[in-house]
Amino acid sequence: xxxxxxxxxxxxxxxxxxxxxxxxxxxxxxxxxxxxxxxxxxxxxxxxxxxxxxxxxxxxxxxxxxxxxxxxxxxxxxxxxxxxxxxxxxxxxxxxxxxxxxxxxxxxxxxxxxxxxxxxxxxxxxxxxxxxxxxxxxxxxxxxxxxxxxxxxxxxxxxxxxxxxxxxxxxxxxxxxxxxxxxxxxxxxxxxxxxxxxxxxxxxxxxxxxxxxxxx
Amino acid sequence: xxxxxxxxxxxxxxxxxxxxxxxxxxxxxxxxxxxxxxxxxxxxxxxxxxxxxxxxxxxxxxxxxxxxxxxxxxxxxxxxxxxxxxxxxxxxxxxxxxxxxxxxxxxxxxxxxxxxxxxxxxxxxxxxxxxxxxxxxxxxxxxxxxxxxxxxxxxxxxxxxxxxxxxxxxxxxxxxxxxxxxxxxxxxxxxxxxxxxxxxxxxxxxxxxxxxxxxxxxxxxxxxxxxxxxxxxxxxxxxxxxxxxxxxxxxxxxxxxxxxxxxxxxxxxxxxxxxxxxxxxxxxxxxxxxxxxxxxxxxxxxxxxxxxxxxxxxxxxxxxxxxxxxxxxxxxxxxxxxxxxxxxxxxxxxxxxxxxxxxxxxxxxxxxxxxxxxxxxxxxxxxxxxxxxxxxxxxxxxxxxx
Numbered sequence: 001x002x003x004x005x006x007x008x009x010x011x012x013x014x015x016x017x018x019x020x021x022x023x024x025x026x027x028x029x030x031x032x033x034x035x036x037x038x039x040x041x042x043x044x045x046x047x048x049x050x051x052x053x054x055x056x057x058x059x060x061x062x063x064x065x066x067x068x069x070x071x072x073x074x075x076x077x078x079x080x081x082x083x084x085x086x087x088x089x090x091x092x093x094x095x096x097x098x099x100x101x102x103x104x105x106x107x108x109x110x111x112x113x114x115x116x117x118x119x120x121x122x123x124x125x126x127x128x129x130x131x132x133x134x135x136x137x138x139x140x141x142x143x144x145x146x147x148x149x150x151x152x153x154x155x156x157x158x159x160x161x162x163x164x165x166x167x168x169x170x171x172x173x174x175x176x177x178x179x180x181x182x183x184x185x186x187x188x189x190x191x192x193x194x195x196x197x198x199x200x201x202x203x204x205x206x207x208x209x210x211x212x213x214x215x216x
Numbered sequence: 217x218x219x220x221x222x223x224x225x226x227x228x229x230x231x232x233x234x235x236x237x238x239x240x241x242x243x244x245x246x247x248x249x250x251x252x253x254x255x256x257x258x259x260x261x262x263x264x265x266x267x268x269x270x271x272x273x274x275x276x277x278x279x280x281x282x283x284x285x286x287x288x289x290x291x292x293x294x295x296x297x298x299x300x301x302x303x304x305x306x307x308x309x310x311x312x313x314x315x316x317x318x319x320x321x322x323x324x325x326x327x328x329x330x331x332x333x334x335x336x337x338x339x340x341x342x343x344x345x346x347x348x349x350x351x352x353x354x355x356x357x358x359x360x361x362x363x364x365x366x367x368x369x370x371x372x373x374x375x376x377x378x379x380x381x382x383x384x385x386x387x388x389x390x391x392x393x394x395x396x397x398x399x400x401x402x403x404x405x406x407x408x409x410x411x412x413x414x415x416x417x418x419x420x421x422x423x424x425x426x427x428x429x430x431x432x433x434x435x436x437x438x439x440x441x442x443x444x445x446x447x448x449x450x451x452x453x454x455x456x457x458x459x460x461x462x463x464x465x466x467x468x469x470x471x472x473x474x475x476x477x478x479x480x481x482x483x484x485x486x487x488x489x490x491x492x493x494x495x496x497x498x499x500x501x502x503x504x505x506x507x508x509x510x511x512x513x514x515x516x517x518x519x520x521x522x523x524x525x526x527x528x529x530x531x532x533x534x535x536x537x538x539x540x541x542x543x544x545x546x547x548x549x550x551x552x553x554x555x556x557x558x559x560x561x562x563x564x565x566x567x568x569x570x571x572x573x574x575x576x577x578x579x580x581x582x583x584x585x586x587x588x589x590x591x592x593x594x595x596x597x598x599x600x601x602x603x604x605x606x607x608x609x610x611x612x613x614x615x616x617x618x
Binding site (some may be wrong): 026028030036037039041043047048051056057060061064065066069072079136137140141146155156158159160162177178180181183184185187190191192193195196197198200203204205 | 232260261266267497502509579
């Protein structure tokens with residue numbers, strides 16, 4: 001069985017970690033340490049939920065600003081990473097709900113080869129060199145923009161972030177039934193949207209023309 | 217070989233690569249022969265592309281900028297998105313607190329005792345024609361022939377005759393009460409209709425008490441209660457002490473609220489378990505569909521239909537009904553159901569969705585001519601619709617197809 005592609009692993013600080021207290025005091029070095037420790041995880045979550053956008057930096061900053069502003073309320077009942085992830089999901093939802101997601105990406109946002117490329121990427125490169133992955137991602141996110149933010153976030157947290165339904169329900173403050181329902185309808189709408197998009201449909205057919213026999 | 221339904225259920229697990237080897241092999245075996253599931257897998261598989269794609273990360277300069285702003289923010293609030301996001305709840309809280317203070321002061325200073333044009337404390341109203349009055353944060357619409365006495369100070373109204381519709385604003389201190397000759401209606405914030413013998417809740421919920429303040433029932437939106445029916449049910453219950461129906465007669469000079477015929481203090485009639493609302497049933501229907509349980513969804517739809525749904529809910533029910541056919545593996549019936557929905561409700565969002573879905577389904581089933589016709593119908597009916605771009609693209613594909 002292929003090991004699941006894990007999202008960016010976040011370090012775990014204890015709730016009584018002295019850095020948390022120092023952040024509350026406004027110590028610059030502590031704030032930087034918090035940011036450096038959890039920024040990859042937050043960037044990963046926002047990047048996957050919102051997709052390529054020039055507002056990326058703004059969204060990451062907002063997440064940490066909200067976190068620092070509410071750090072005194074963090075009681076350690078959840079892991080710090082889970083708590084921060086919840087804020088990132090809320091910020092992403094807030095942004096998507098506004099309905100003004102811009103899709104051109106500044107050059108400053110660089111792609112980091114953070115993990116091993118999976119078989120899908122290798123196949124894409126072999127299948128169609130003319131469409132590069134980033135363009136495909138942008139195209140897919142443009143379609144996802146047409147799906148209601150709550151449904152979209154539930155589906156993407158499940159597929160891209162490997163979160164369980166229980167975790168997604170907790171992050172989105174919804175019931176598990178509602179979460180399953182959102183995922184179902186997001187999946188159906190996405191299927192219909194891809195079916196109606198000639199470029200993506202052809203690409204999907206090319207990549208997955210044959211059953212993935214032998215794929216690890 | 218596994219079924220399409222089972223395969224579809226596991227496809228997301230396969231795409232995110234958390235399926236066990238057994239499930240993955242089962243799915244792959246099914247995909248060998250099933251074109252429809254291959255297509256579904258191909259489309260969902262594109263999500264796997266995003267998953268595997270290198271994640272865009274902020275550059276070092278951007279990260280330094282953020283850290284600097286975060287540190288600066290500790291000294292002074294940072295303008296921008298973060299501040300805006302946090303500022304909104306704070307502003308709402310601030311405005312809410314101000315409003316509440318003003319309302320409390322108004323009550324204390326007696327503004328509600330006699331608002332301009334409002335009733336005085338203890339004023340008796342004998343309506344010869346219908347009208348409205350406002351006091352204590354409630355607006356009361358009354359019918360001709362209504363007799364009542366109002367008590368703005370205690371947010372209380374005694375109804376002796378006729379019918380009133382009360383709309384109570386939420387959030388004010390104390391409870392608003394309507395007293396009749398046989399029972400009391402107590403609310404926090406809601407809208408309801410009261411006659412001396414019955415109550416019907418339009419919004420929120422109300423508590424019905426007997427005159428000794430024992431709870432008789434809790435009514436939610438859309439539910440009704442009648443004193444006569446309550447008394448009849450009391451009589452038909454041998455072990456419960458009989459309670460006479462409330463008397464509506466008021467002797468001259470007597471207080472507005474006559475004593476009840478003798479409501480037994482021991483009797484606390486049990487309230488039937490609350491039936492799920494239409495929206496709850498629809499929510500459960502969606503969940504059943506998400507689990508692939510078409511039969512369960514159909515049962516829930518029948519229950520929702522039996523509860524006299526609103527027009528908007530009825531449209532949602534019809535859309536879900538069509539979905540049950542789709543989930544149940546009956547695309548022809550699904551197309552028929554979507555057609556019916558479109559014919560009946562062309563102006564509703566569900567009608568638009570149905571119209572586009574007909575074209576999509578027909579195209580996927582290879583009925584190119586019918587699909588093109590359905591998509592043209594969609595474009596003609598909804599030139600500014602939500603799926604115009606997809607419909608045009610699909611039409612172009614159909615025309616290009618041999």
